[in-house]
Amino acid sequence: MKTLALILSLVLTTTLSHSQDNIETYSITVKVDNALSDNGSMLIGLHNEDTFMKGKGLQNSKSEIVDGIVTVTFENVAPGNYAIMVLHDENDNSKMDFDATGRPSESYGMSNNPMLFGPPTFTDAKFELLKENLEIHIRF
Numbered sequence: 001m002k003t004l005a006l007i008l009s010l011v012l013t014t015t016l017s018h019s020q021d022n023i024e025t026y027s028i029t030v031k032v033d034n035a036l037s038d039n040g041s042m043l044i045g046l047h048n049e050d051t052f053m054k055g056k057g058l059q060n061s062k063s064e065i066v067d068g069i070v071t072v073t074f075e076n077v078a079p080g081n082y083a084i085m086v087l088h089d090e091n092d093n094s095k096m097d098f099d100a101t102g103r104p105s106e107s108y109g110m111s112n113n114p115m116l117f118g119p120p121t122f123t124d125a126k127f128e129l130l131k132e133n134l135e136i137h138i139r140f
Helices: 002-021
Strands: 026-032 041-047 059-064 070-077 080-089 108-110 127-129 134-138
Touching: 026 041, 026 080, 041 070, 059 070, 080 134, 127 134
Parallel strands: 026 134
Antiparallel strands: 026 070, 041 059, 041 080, 080 108, 080 127
């Protein structure tokens, strides 16, 4: 009886672990083509609702800007709802800087390119990754 229970648990464990390997993943390519300068770098983060506006994303990239253009690809992304946040970190201090009134002093953008008059929300920037690779264009 113990042998049968052991064999059954091994079969179930193996089956469940292989079923997770079969989840298809996709890529999300982010393009920014209107950086105001090539100074500093572009910080780009892939976020879900839990990480949006709370620090580092699920995947993050720091990229050099060449002729005002940056292209970054996030690989192995499972289907779901996501948002992209982009910061032109002109002084390369790895954070967003603010002026004396509290407004951002560095350019930023996000997926869906919403025009906002306050802090962004996940709903403003979210998109759904289904069963194909995506290309997202972000403008400042």
